[in-house]
Amino acid sequence: xxxxxxxxxxxxxxxxxxxxxxxxxxxxxxxxxxxxxxxxxxxxxxxxxxxxxxxxxxxxxxxxxxxxxxxxxxxxxxxxxxxxxxxxxxxxxxxxxxxxxxxxxxxxxxxxxxxxxxxxxxxxxxxxxxxxxxxxxxxxxxxxxxxxxxxxxxxxxxxxxxxxxxxxxxxxxxxxxxxxxxxxxxxxxxxxxxxxxxxxxxxxxxxxxxxxxxxxxxxxxxxxxxxxxxxxxxxxxxxxxxxxxxxxxxxxxxxxxxxxxxxxxxxxxxxxxxxxxxxxxxxxxxxxxxxxxxxxxxxxxxxxxxxxxxxxxxxxxxxxxxxxxxxxxxxxxxxxxxxxxxxxxxxxxxxxxxxxxxxxxxxxxxxxxxxxxxxxxxxxxxxxxxxxxxxxxxxxxxxxxxxxxxxxxxxxxxxxxxxxxxxxxxxxxxxx
Numbered sequence: 001x002x003x004x005x006x007x008x009x010x011x012x013x014x015x016x017x018x019x020x021x022x023x024x025x026x027x028x029x030x031x032x033x034x035x036x037x038x039x040x041x042x043x044x045x046x047x048x049x050x051x052x053x054x055x056x057x058x059x060x061x062x063x064x065x066x067x068x069x070x071x072x073x074x075x076x077x078x079x080x081x082x083x084x085x086x087x088x089x090x091x092x093x094x095x096x097x098x099x100x101x102x103x104x105x106x107x108x109x110x111x112x113x114x115x116x117x118x119x120x121x122x123x124x125x126x127x128x129x130x131x132x133x134x135x136x137x138x139x140x141x142x143x144x145x146x147x148x149x150x151x152x153x154x155x156x157x158x159x160x161x162x163x164x165x166x167x168x169x170x171x172x173x174x175x176x177x178x179x180x181x182x183x184x185x186x187x188x189x190x191x192x193x194x195x196x197x198x199x200x201x202x203x204x205x206x207x208x209x210x211x212x213x214x215x216x217x218x219x220x221x222x223x224x225x226x227x228x229x230x231x232x233x234x235x236x237x238x239x240x241x242x243x244x245x246x247x248x249x250x251x252x253x254x255x256x257x258x259x260x261x262x263x264x265x266x267x268x269x270x271x272x273x274x275x276x277x278x279x280x281x282x283x284x285x286x287x288x289x290x291x292x293x294x295x296x297x298x299x300x301x302x303x304x305x306x307x308x309x310x311x312x313x314x315x316x317x318x319x320x321x322x323x324x325x326x327x328x329x330x331x332x333x334x335x336x337x338x339x340x341x342x343x344x345x346x347x348x349x350x351x352x353x354x355x356x357x358x359x360x361x362x363x364x365x366x367x368x369x370x371x372x373x374x375x376x377x378x379x380x381x382x383x384x385x386x387x388x389x390x391x392x393x394x395x396x397x398x399x400x401x402x403x404x405x406x407x408x409x410x411x412x413x414x415x416x417x418x419x420x421x422x423x424x425x426x427x428x429x430x431x432x
Contacts, residue, residue, distance in 0.1 A: 006302070008035045008138040009150040011085075012045050016157040017132040018246040019288040020049040021222045024057050030134075031296050032067050033151045038140060041072030045082075045136055046106050050251060056110040058249045060084075060119070064136055065106025075100050081137040084113055087128040093118060115249050150300040158292030160221075162186055163284045165231070166196050166212070171279040172267060176202030179213075188289070192218035196283060200263045208263035212241065213256045214285060225286040226257055230266075233275035237282065337364070 012030045014020075022028065030045040048061035062082050066072070078101060083094040092113070099107040113119060119126050126132070139145075168180045181197040197213040214223055228241035241259040245252045266273045273279070340346075340361070347359035365372035 005141050005143045005146045006037060006139075007145045007148045008038070008140075009148060010043065010045065010136040010138070011150065011152045012134040012136075013152070013154050014047070014132040014134070014157070015154065016130055016159055016288075017049075017127055018130050019157045019159050019224050019286075021224075021251065021288045022049045023251045024048075024050045024054070025052060026050075027052070027061075028155065030155065031153045031294055033153070033296065034070070035138070035149055035151070036301065037149075038078075038138075039072045039076065040070060041076050041101075042067035042070035043136075043138070045134055046108070047134060050115070050249065052110050058115055059111040060113040060115060061108070061110045062112040062134065063106035063108030064101075064138075065108075066101045066103050068104035070103060072103075075102055077101075079139045080107075082108060082112070083135045083137075084118070084126065085133040085135050086122075086125040088125075092122070092126055120247050147302045148300070149302055150298075151296055152298040153296050154293065155291060156293040158289035159224075159286060160186055160188060160289050161284070161286045162194065163282065164196070166198060166281045166283050168198050168279040168281075170277050171274055172270065172277050174200065176200060190218055190220070190289070192216055192221050194221070194285070198279075198281070210259040210261060210263055210266070211256050212259065212281065212283065214283075215255055216287070220290040221287045223254065223285055224288050225284075226254075227284040228257060228259060229282045229284075230261065230273060231280040231282055232272050234272070240281075 010030075010033055014028065020028070026048065028047045028049065030047075032042045032044045034040065034042045044065055044067065046063040046065055048056070051057045051059045052061040052063075062084075064080050064082060066076070077098070079096070079098045081094060081096045084092040086092050095109050095112065097107060101107060162184060164182075164184050166182055168174070174180070177199050179197040179199045181195055184194040184196065186192055186194065193216070195215045195217075197215070199211055199213075201209045201211060212228055214226065216223070224246045225244045226242065227239070230238045230240050232238060238261075240261045241257050243254055243257060245254055261273075266279065270277075344359045347361055349360050349362045349365065351358040351360055362372075362376055366376055367373075
């Protein structure tokens with residue numbers, strides 16, 4: 001009678017889930033649990049991030065299975081429920097079943113959850129902090145549940161972010177398909193070597209296409225995100241290539257990334273893009289590196305249901321996890337605004353001095369300057385100068401003004417600079 005009226009819960013949290021490298025037919029397996037009262041049987045969960053068969057492509061497959069070497073009987077009958085849990089503890093998807101398990105084989109659902117509809121479009125609910133929460137409930141016995149035994153396990157997929165500068169000398173005389181390769185050795189103890197090669201193609205359909213090819217010596221290092229930017233002669237960063245295949249329904253091993261800048265475009269702007277005939281690319285790569293951590297992190301034995309911790313707390317308050325650390329990796333709004341100005345993205349107005357022209361954004365000028373707002377929204381003569389606006393500022397003052405969409409260290413500004421900023425209606429920035 002020891003196993004009557006008792007529920008067993010198994011909570012499995014998969015961290016950095018979007019970095020799963022698994023293709024169709026490849027699975028993640030949870031740590032084993034051996035609940036009291038189930039006659040020495042051991043259990044695990046088996047999740048296929050991109051489906052277990054051709055039929056289940058585009059789906060998550062989820063199974064409950066017995067360990068092949070547990071101490072239980074050959075056959076063991078059990079009622080169970082499998083669920084994917086949202087950030088608030090509700091069930092995104094749940095299925096119930098009753099089955100007689102043998103050692104080794106599992107039982108579950110090949111088309112458990114649609115990846116696109118159930119996961120990616122509800123990412124804030126289903127993958128808080130990039131963690132997938134899976135729950136299994138098991139029952140042996142009948143009647144009302146009086147006690148619950150709960151196990152919590154964690155599996156963390158390892159990731160490594162690497163940034164480096166790839167310089168190519170004598171770019172203008174590079175031959176088609178001639179590779180210029182550098183090697184990077186990450187700080188991890190795996191001994192993995194990352195090779196980054198740059199070349200351009202030659203053909204009727206891809207004339208002058210510049211390719212960056214990234215190859216690793218360790219098959220566990222699988223590139224999941226990459227961003228490439230050109231560093232021009234003025235030390236400005238120009239984004240020219242990016243991919244992110246973490247959430248692809250079918251896994252894609254992308255090693256070759258074509259840049260948006262062709263060889264011809266780069267050579268046409270040789271003075272800006274090729275100082276001393278040297279091409280400089282900033283490469284930012286993120287790799288999945290296999291399973292970094294997996295173990296049972298908490299067990300609650302035979303507690304009354306009222307005393308059991310809510311399952312959602314495990315996701316939000318997992319041991320050792322610092323949410324602020326991940327947030328700090330994101331760019332700020334100020335940094336994004338600066339990038340828009342520096343890269344001259346969608347500029348629609350010019351500020352001209354006697355020696356230089358600055359490309360800017362009217363909406364930003366209106367938001368940050370009462371004078372410009374009056375010029376551009378009222379019937380002032382400057383409103384008609386949509387192509388350019390003439391000013392008598394010194395070049396350095398105009399440059400500082402254009403950058404005023406981002407926080408400025410006002411303590412380093414001269415008195416004349418402050419006077420000009422105040423004159424042009426942005427004295428409110430002094431409050432920063």
